[in-house]
Amino acid sequence: MSEITMKSPVDLDPLSASDGNVTLEDAYATSKIQVRAGAGTIAAALLSVSYGSSTRNDAGDLVCGSRPDEWTIYGDPGRADTIAASVPTEGFVTVIDITHGRAMLRISGSNAASALQKICNLDLSDELTPNGAVFSGSLGGVSCDWVRDDQSGETSFLISCERSFGKFLFIAVADACIEFGLHVPAGWELHGH
């Protein structure tokens, strides 16, 4: 059987503002495993993270309570099979590798929330979306899954959407960051499309 090589919809090096207060990078390669598990299953007990929150497990993977009875596990690139195999499938449980079906970006920095706030209607304040918060909502008109995943104390969001919207989402977010000093290379401007 032939293998299809999947590539990111965003073939671009990380972008950064000159003052370093906002950076935007593609995170498509992140391993993404979706788990749906009914209450009372071993998988649900093992994952245990409640809807709306996240935690890192012993392997360093980010386990997110994405929806009621649904979890998404994010790990380093290439770990999808390992993560999927670690979830017990006894009972009413499905485990799906959605790595290639979801585009993903990471936006970090003290101006990240302000830039995102321009193109979404979610309240990204520390009070409502503290580090570890998991939520869903539209960004630039695209349905997205969000995780507030601060890096070394710096505000950071991991945002994923359906792969086919990935390039548009990246461009829309990059455009929102221009006000905060992000340099967007030629061909990646919102209004150039």
Added chain:
Amino acid sequence: MIVVPCPNCGPRNSGDLRPAGEVVSRPDPATCSLREWREYLYMRHNPADWVTETWYCRGGCRRYFTIERNTATNEIRGQEAS
């Protein structure tokens, strides 16, 4: 803008949700008349008053829930998962 309280996600902009309309009881298709079935499918009371509605949280938890909404003022009270 209407802010709709999802039981799972909290207050959300109605643009992130989809209204699924008044809650109506479903007649038994094996015994009801064509008129009753048609009224179930298409006819709504649509009062300028309190209405029990179903909403779908498409942008968040992807669950259905019901609320009571005053169609004249958009005031909302009560909520429960469907």
